[in-house]
Amino acid sequence: MEVTQQLQATIKELIGQEYGLEVEDVFIEHPGNETWGDYATNVPMKIAGLAKQPPLEIAKNLSYKIGKEAVKFTWQDREWDLFESVSFAPPGFINFKLSSEWLAFVLSQIMESGEAYGASILGEGKKVMVEYSQPNPNKPLHIGHARNNFLGNSVVKLLAFSGHDVIAANYINDWGTHICKAMLMYQKYGEAVPTSKPDHYVGELYARFERESADNPQFAEEVAEMFRKLEAGDAETIALWEKIISWVYEGWKETYADQGVSFDVLFYQHNYKDSGKDIVNIALEKGIAEKDETGAIIARLEKYGIPDKVLLRADGTSIYSTQDLQLAKDTFENYNLDKRIYVVDVRQGDYFKQIFKILEILGFHWAQNLYHLAYGVVKLPEGSMSSRRGLVVYADEVLDTLVRKEKAEIGTSLKVTDNVDEIAKKVALAAYKYGLLKTDSSQDIVFDYDQVTKFEGNTGPYLMYTYARAQSVLAKAGGFDAKASIYKYVPEEPGKSVQRVLYQFPEITQAASQQYAPHLLCNYLFELAQRFNTFYASSPILTAETNDAKDFRLLLTAGTAQVLKNGLNLLGIEVVESM
RNA sequence: GCCCUUGUAGCUCAGCGGAUAGAGCAGUUCCCUUCUAAGGAAAAGGUCGGGGGUUCAAUUCCCUCCAAGGGCGCCA
Numbered sequence: 001m002e003v004t005q006q007l008q009a010t011i012k013e014l015i016g017q018e019y020g021l022e023v024e025d026v027f028i029e030h031p032g033n034e035t036w037g038d039y040a041t042n043v044p045m046k047i048a049g050l051a052k053q054p055p056l057e058i059a060k061n062l063s064y065k066i067g068k069e070a071v072k073f074t075w076q077d078r079e080w081d082l083f084e085s086v087s088f089a090p091p092g093f094i095n096f097k098l099s100s101e102w103l104a105f106v107l108s109q110i111m112e113s114g115e116a117y118g119a120s121i122l123g124e125g126k127k128v129m130v131e132y133s134q135p136n137p138n139k140p141l142h143i144g145h146a147r148n149n150f151l152g153n154s155v156v157k158l159l160a161f162s163g164h165d166v167i168a169a170n171y172i173n174d175w176g177t178h179i180c181k182a183m184l185m186y187q188k189y190g191e192a193v194p195t196s197k198p199d200h201y202v203g204e205l206y207a208r209f210e211r212e213s214a215d216n217p218q219f220a221e222e223v224a225e226m227f228r229k230l231e232a233g234d235a236e237t238i239a240l241w242e243k244i245i246s247w248v249y250e251g252w253k254e255t256y257a258d259q260g261v262s263f264d265v266l267f268y269q270h271n272y273k274d275s276g277k278d279i280v281n282i283a284l285e286k287g288i289a290e291k292d293e294t295g296a297i298i299a300r301l302e303k304y305g306i307p308d309k310v311l312l313r314a315d316g317t318s319i320y321s322t323q324d325l326q327l328a329k330d331t332f333e334n335y336n337l338d339k340r341i342y343v344v345d346v347r348q349g350d351y352f353k354q355i356f357k358i359l360e361i362l363g364f365h366w367a368q369n370l371y372h373l374a375y376g377v378v379k380l381p382e383g384s385m386s387s388r389r390g391l392v393v394y395a396d397e398v399l400d401t402l403v404r405k406e407k408a409e410i411g412t413s414l415k416v417t418d419n420v421d422e423i424a425k426k427v428a429l430a431a432y433k434y435g436l437l438k439t440d441s442s443q444d445i446v447f448d449y450d451q452v453t454k455f456e457g458n459t460g461p462y463l464m465y466t467y468a469r470a471q472s473v474l475a476k477a478g479g480f481d482a483k484a485s486i487y488k489y490v491p492e493e494p495g496k497s498v499q500r501v502l503y504q505f506p507e508i509t510q511a512a513s514q515q516y517a518p519h520l521l522c523n524y525l526f527e528l529a530q531r532f533n534t535f536y537a538s539s540p541i542l543t544a545e546t547n548d549a550k551d552f553r554l555l556l557t558a559g560t561a562q563v564l565k566n567g568l569n570l571l572g573i574e575v576v577e578s579m
Numbered sequence: 580g581c582c583c584u585u586g587u588a589g590c591u592c593a594g595c596g597g598a599u600a601g602a603g604c605a606g607u608u609c610c611c612u613u614c615u616a617a618g619g620a621a622a623a624g625g626u627c628g629g630g631g632g633u634u635c636a637a638u639u640c641c642c643u644c645c646a647a648g649g650g651c652g653c654c655a
């Protein structure tokens with residue numbers, strides 16, 4: 001059982017005995033200052049009123065009654081105390097300090113579990129679909145999309161690691177007037193084959209439309225006409241659409257492969273164009289939506305405090321939301337989902353409120369299990385990105401820059417002689433992913449090129465470097481007693497400080513999974529790496545004073561490396577053995 | 580007009596209602612004849628936008644003001 005739960009149960013019981021009180025939640029935290037302890041509770045202050053006693057008195061009494069013998073664990077056929085001490089502190093805290101035995105036990109657990117260390121069964125039996133990326137065929141991916149891809153990818157891994165049955169889905173917006181804009185330009189000016197990376201080429205066609213449509217008012221009607229023909233199934237128009245869209249897929253395939261992002265299933269918007277209209281008709285019948293004076297079909301949502309939503313255009317053609325309603329229904333019912341998560345930027349907040357509410361009032365019970373994981377916008381130091389003002393940073397371009405920089409960096413290192421390209425790519429991606437994941441995903445971030453292309457401090461490469469160093473020492477040691485028992489334990493500060501973070505890994509992976517928050521993991525891994533590096537700088541490992549100390553430090557090194565590797569994997573970052 | 584979000588060190592960001600507000604970068608000092616210096620150590624840097632309130636306790640919750648973003652029926 002988890003330490004936290006065990007502790008909570010013990011405290012609850014004791015409060016019942018001592019004060020005859022039932023406490024629902026016993027809040028357990030890690031104290032801000034480690035000298036106080038590894039766990040703490042504020043429960044004396046919470047119950048002071050009901051117990052009619054000063055909080056400090058309660059803390060004193062409870063800490064005394066709990067005692068360090070209260071909680072035990074078994075290891076190597078022996079019982080050990082979980083805590084080294086239980087103490088109280090004003091204004092009414094109880095602090096618990098973990099025993100050296102427990103901290104050593106954690107190391108043995110890490111070695112035993114290996115890549116599975118930190119995994120949990122939190123989501124056992126739950127099926128979740130995570131839809132992310134949702135690229136727009138008209139625009140080459142920029143760093144905002146990169147944030148989406150990295151976040152979605154990491155959330156999928158986190159959920160799987162906590163026992164969920166996860167389906168990574170991508171929804172391709174291949175149907176709509178936006179595609180027709182590129183198609184129209186191709187019809188007018190296009191070459192037979194793309195003259196640049198195919199998806200970028202289509203992007204250029206679209207950009208051309210944007211530029212020229214102001215001076216060519218007839219374009220708008222030509223596009224509308226083209227889309228009507230497309231929806232009506234006109235063979236020639238469909239052939240053109242297929243041609244354009246296949247170029248886009250070709251380009252994307254490369255980008256996704258570069259980013260190390262993949263999906264279990266792809267949904268195409270065009271597959272939902274007809275059934276989507278069916279669901280709109282049901283909404284009409286139920287009086288949820290109505291036809292307005294122009295002929296457009298509108299869902300009336302104002303009584304729920306949400307803006308009304310157009311579901312079909314006046315000319316009867318469909319829009320994004322038409323298909324999205326149907327997709328939600330299909331996936332929920334066909335995949336038997338327990339939850340569906342949409343990783344989409346925060347500006348779509350109202351849109352998803354509308355969609356979710358419509359499905360709810362249509363009577364779909366599963367509508368409450370739809371969740372919009374809204375992530376913040378990626379801005380530039382100059383302000384919001386804007387392709388019109390030329391203020392865009394493309395995803396491919398950042399990766400190229402990072403790879404180039406990393407190759408130069410490797411050039412100065414004597415450690416890497418083989419696989420330069422592969423290592424450069426991995427380190428570059430680590431910098432990229434970590435840079436976009438380390439901030440709370442709900443927040444807008446400012447993308448500072450100089451900062452992301454730095455490989456020092458709180459960065460992905462720093463964590464990889466820490467791992468590589470650890471591996472290097474382990475390789476030189478040529479093996480050690482991985483079961484270094486408790487009897488070999490040599491208490492020492494820099495090492496213990498690492499252990500005080502290591503044991504928290506399972507808590508962190510669970511919290512990150514429950515909150516869909518990779519940044520929690522980033523914060524944790526950085527803290528771990530910092531402490532390990534301090535240990536590394538001050539405690540010789542291979543030349544330790546005694547053999548026991550050497551074994552123990554090697555064990556600590558191996559444990560740290562394992563946790564770093566497991567954690568980085570959850571962020572979509574692959575470690576390298578040397579760099 | 581309505582709705583949402585943000586305001587923490589020069590910059591970029593952490594901070595779970597708690598016990599002296601934390602990093603990284605930049606700037607200042609140190610540390611490679613020792614296991615990878617993509618590292619480590621030290622000092623410096625903050626009226627947590629302003630003002631009220633709730634609480635034993637507020638950067639954290641509520642209200643208000645100021646400032647900056649974003650979203651609002653036929654785009655995605």
